[in-house]
Amino acid sequence: MFSLSPVEFRDSPIAGRGVFARRRFTPGEVVVAYAPAQRRVAAQSAEATAAAETRLTLASGDTVIVPDTRVPGGWLCNHSCAPNATLYASGAGRIQCLRPIAPGEEVTIFYGWVSHNEAGRAPCACGAPACRGSIHFDVSDEDVKCVTVTPERTVVVSQPLRRRLVEYEQFLHSIDQDHVQENLAKMLVRLALRK
Numbered sequence: 001m002f003s004l005s006p007v008e009f010r011d012s013p014i015a016g017r018g019v020f021a022r023r024r025f026t027p028g029e030v031v032v033a034y035a036p037a038q039r040r041v042a043a044q045s046a047e048a049t050a051a052a053e054t055r056l057t058l059a060s061g062d063t064v065i066v067p068d069t070r071v072p073g074g075w076l077c078n079h080s081c082a083p084n085a086t087l088y089a090s091g092a093g094r095i096q097c098l099r100p101i102a103p104g105e106e107v108t109i110f111y112g113w114v115s116h117n118e119a120g121r122a123p124c125a126c127g128a129p130a131c132r133g134s135i136h137f138d139v140s141d142e143d144v145k146c147v148t149v150t151p152e153r154t155v156v157v158s159q160p161l162r163r164r165l166v167e168y169e170q171f172l173h174s175i176d177q178d179h180v181q182e183n184l185a186k187m188l189v190r191l192a193l194r195k
């Protein structure tokens, strides 16, 4: 059957169902809406936490966009350590082309997940030459000891965490995902203030 949809949703060699281009995309183009059917829930709610465990949710200010999983959309995009698209949270959320995408190619994004004491939780199978081996950047309790927040709210990071952060920062820059650093910084400050 002929379809005008610029993407299709089918089984992926990376994981589960993925999003695949049906035509060529050029950088800057919107590839697919994040979730054609969605609900917004408060970021601190139990529902937001539960949804984050089972599917890709999207934080947007004080709310979290929870996709209706009966309707496929950009939320099905797999993670890659060399993504060809970027997820933007503004408005209803969208997946935008980062590098030229050929018809048939899987559309991938960089999740930028940060975990705490869960190294090895989500091994990465993206197959990119520079694959990090894990979808998460994991922060251990040892790492948290390296973070100090001064009364003036300045964040001081000592070794060995500082070296890891610099490496990650350089990696993110190399794949045009510098914005991911913000999630990580927020998480480090939250954990450091809790200790």
Ligand SMILES: [Zn+2]
Pocket: 080, 081, 082, 124, 125, 126, 127, 128, 130, 131, 132, 133, 134
């Ligand atoms: Zn990878």
